[in-house]
Amino acid sequence: MADLVASPLRPPPPPLPPHPPTATDLFGDPIESHPPWFKAEAFLRPDFSPESYVAELRSFVPLESLAAELRAHADALQAELVDLINRDYADFVSLSTRLVDVDAAAARMRAPLAEFRGKVAAFRAAVDAVLADLRGGLRRRAEAAAAREVLELLLDTFHVVSKVEKLIKELPSTPSDFSTADLNSASKGSVSNDGVLQNVESGTNIRETQSILLERIASEMNRLKFYISHSQNLPFIENMEKRIQSATLSLDSSLGSCFVDGLEHRDANAIYNCLRAYAAIDNTSAAEELFRTTIVSTLIQKIIPVSPTPVVTGVSSDLLEEDYQKIKQCVEKDCKFLLEISSLANSGLHVFDFLANSILKEVLLAIQKGKPGAFSPGRPTEFLKNYKSSLAFLDFLEGYCPSKSAVTRFRSEAIYTDFMRQWNVGVYFSLRFQEIAGGLDSALSGNIVPVEIHGNEENTQTLMLKQSGKLMESLRLCWSDDILVFSHCDKFLRLSLQLISRYSTWISSGLAARKARGGSANSAPDAEWAVSAPVEDLIFVMHDVRILASELSGDYLGHVLQLLDSCSAEVRDLVKQSILQAGKSLEELLPSIMEVMIEVIVEKSVEDLRQLKGITATYRMTNKLPVRHSPYVSGILRPLKVFLDGERVSYLTKEATNDLLRGATERITSRYYEMASDLVNVAKKTESSLLRLRQGAQRRVGASSDASDNNISDTEKICMQLFLDIQEYGRNLAAIGIRAADIPAYRSLWQCVAPEDKQANIVF
Incomplete structure (x- = not known):
């Protein structure tokens, strides 16, 4: 710096040679001096890493080319720096003339700056003190507001408790406590202390007036619950707890009495007001239980008594069809009015579910006590009748639901789930499975048995073996109204496919044993029929297999799809494909049966050929x-x-006969x-x-061999x-x-x- 000050007029260095001109293309635009993979701006990124940069480029650029480009870029930067220095060289040299006595100037500026710093610190301390005072005041103000809110809440709670107690005192214990004088005075327009019973119209009875008062008390109790929920653990509230409990008990008792009286007299207005009161205090279960015990229970016990009478000979006491019919009539006659009131639009009474928690609950209890055997799957026929009757009864109850959402809510109730849990359909299916599958298995355990043909009747579309007839019977049982449970139709479909597979295995194993000629001693029990069966019996086997395959893809499939009409198209298509595949598996047995018949005929012919x-x-x-x-x-x-002249050949199709003739002769x-x-x-x-x-x-x-x-x-x-x-x-x-x-x-x-x-x- 001293050298620069001592000789400020040092001559500038000689200028550097100018940059070579930039190459341009045909249109005068500059040509890029770097290849497209070289990006100079990458060096300016904050997260630039030389190792990562080289590793990224070396996969497709030789290191020699990369080094050459970097050297060229470094030369360009150096030339640019020199240009910048040459351009501002005069300013750089003259800078030394302005730096004379810099320390003295800095000392002169330091004193006022220190003074200004002190003033700022003092002002900041004053501001902090004022801010602390303001924050303290705001905190005290918030505490006072909170205390005021608590005080107001306590006062409101006290006023509501006093108001509820006052209103409760105006209630008689039961509606019958009203005297005729009270009724006359009320009809003229009596005045209470709170004005609740003022100006009662001549058409308004005491019961309705009481229900209106109870609804108001319930709304106040709801308000009281809100206050209590926001003022928990306060000594004042704890001291008032007994008063609140007493008021709650009095309200519940009076409301229950009024509601029961309204139910007995079919007073729609009183019932409506009582239900609104129950909804206001969020005690819907009490109303549902009262309706169940006072109205529904009496009706149901007359239909299904707890101690059933002795059963008439030949009539089962556990059937529910007639009981459900009587219960439906009682619901129409004695319960419909309440269901209509609770389903009024915009009434706020949708929170009640009398269908599930009153009617269905009482029906379930009556069946469990009076007819517990109705739920037992040990008697499958009666169980299925009762189950279907119960589903029909549930559909009847759902008919009273005013909307789709109400139906969903009815089905989600715990009592609905409990009612459906009583019907152990899984055990029922197991019993039916053993019955149906066991019957077919027994039929397939012995030799083949042709059906008896009476007279000269011949029907080429009739199954000729009892085993085949048993299979068709079993398949139809799976989808009959007396067996099928729609909720378990997937299991019955699987059972149907298993029956077909069992029949197919019975035939295929018999044919394999016949081909192997292992004899009955070495063959499986299912194959004994084929080892000893004459070839004419195989005609019936082939005939029945063809009829069964045709039936599965025809009428049987149509019947199953008709039963599943309510299912989605995807489900119905899967069922259709599974049944068609089962029929196809039967058709695939036809060539094997034909092969065995031909083999038997050929073996008999070979005996003469020997x-x-x-x-x-x-x-x-x-x-x-x-x-x-x-x-x-x-x-x-x-x-x-x-074989061809036999009577049974008529059960073969013309095509099958030709195939057999051609195959046997060949x-x-x-x-x-x-x-x-x-x-x-x-x-x-x-x-x-x-x-x-x-x-x-x-x-x-x-000797000569010419003679021979x-x-x-x-x-x-x-x-x-x-x-x-x-x-x-x-x-x-x-x-x-x-x-x-x-x-x-x-x-x-x-x-x-x-x-x-x-x-x-x-x-x-």
């Missing part, structure tokens, strides 16, 4: 030539013909080809071995016989409507045994 092995013994080492077909050929298709022909080809191959091998032995012996003895070359070989004889046999077999196939040339196995058989000149055309 005679084919005798052809070798017939033509070996003989000069005998075949001239006609073998006897076994006529028996190959005999089991199939017998399978029989395939087995025929296998056995014939094996026979020919064995004959050829045997003949080749014999020929080699014969040629070896001839060579040893030097003209003989017909055993293999040729066998092929000639087989050719005659398959021609006859083809004619037998044509007799039952099957074209032999359409069967691949028959064409292979023809190629195997036919002479070379006849292999091109299959003709017989």
Whole structure:
């Protein structure tokens, strides 16, 4: 600084070379000197971190490029700083001339500043003292206001208690205490101390006047409760507690007497005023209980006495249908007037629920004491009747609810929940499950039993097995009015699907055992029926499965969806899909049943085909030539013909019959080809071995083999016989409507045994 003051006129340094001109594009706009990923403003952020900046850019920018850009940016900043210094260099140099005697100037300014600081501190202390006084005054003022409020509250409480006591004294103990003179004086217009009974109109009776006074007392009591709730734990209030309790008891007693008297005389105005009084003191339960004990209880006990009379022989004493009908009549006759009063619009009486807490409560108590067996699911039929009757009774009570919200409030009452809890529908379903599922399980435990057909009647749409009929009966029971509980329809749907699955398992396990030929000793109990059942019984099985699948997707499904009409479309669609899937699972059994029937017929035909092995013994080492077909050929298709000529084939559809005929003939022909080809191959091998032995012996003895070359070989004889046999077999196939040339196995058989000149055309 001294150097700057001593030589203020030092010549300025030589100016730096100017910046190179900024590059511009074709239109004169400056071209960005940095790539787009380099943002110089990032260095100015308060949270800038060099490590994070480099780590973020190194994932897509080489470090060499980043270093080059940073060096270029640093050079640009340095050049800019030099430009700024050169631009204001004269001001920077002249600054030293203005800094002469700075310390003296600072000393001169320090004294007035210290004086000003002292004045400010003194003024601040004075302001703080005044502020403290103001705050103290405000606090005392608030305390005084609070004390005044408490005093006013206590005074109001005292005045209300005194007013309530005064009004209570004007009440007689019961409405009957009013004398005829009082009634006459009141009708002329008597004057009370408080003016409550002033100017009573001639049409207003003493009961109504008393109810009006009680309503006013109730409003004052409500006001008193408000005061007490805001002045708890005060000695003055605690000292008045006995007076308040006495007034409360007197009000409850008088209000109860007036309300009961109004109920007995059907005085709508008095009842209305009493209900408003009960609502004002928030004691709705007392009014509901009084109505239950005085009116409802008397009526219900006449219908359902606590000690029921002896039961008439053959009539159950626990049925509730007739009792509910009588209770409905009593409600219409003796309770409707109060329900209408409590449901008046804009009356404020919606807080009462006489339906639940008076009527339903008394009905529940009467049933529990008089007919406790009505709730027992041990007798499912009676239980279901009582349950449905109870639901109908609840619907009847809900009919008195003036709005949807009232219905919701009625259902949310504790007594409603308790009433519904008495009906143990879960146990009822368990009993029905055992009854229905056990019946089907018993039917499926033995051999299949065809139903009895009377006379010549034949109905191809009737179930022919008792097991199938039991399944259909069980399925219909699940959705019958005498069994179904709508609230548990999901469980009955599951039971229906389980019944179908049980029937499907019974059939599939039997078919598997029949295919495995394990015999009854190795098969499951459910499969014994199929092991010993004749093939004709399988026709009934296939027929019943087809009828059941059709019924499930038709009338049965329609009946179930009709019962669930009140459910949402999504629920109904899920039910529909589940039942259709169950029907589809039954239809999937049809090919397996057909397969077993075909297999049984083929096995019987193979027994005749085994005679084919005798052809070798017939033509070996003989000069005998075949001239006609073998006897076994006529028996190959005999089991199939017998099956098709049977009476039960009419229960198969035409399509199923054609499938069975085609499948059986193809399978029989395939087995025929296998056995014939094996026979020919064995004959050829045997003949080749014999020929080699014969040629070896001839060579040893030097004999000529020309004589044997003209003989017909055993293999040729066998092929000639087989050719005659398959021609006859083809004619037998044509007799039952099957074209032999359409069967691949028959064409292979023809190629195997036919002479070379006849292999091109299959003709017989």
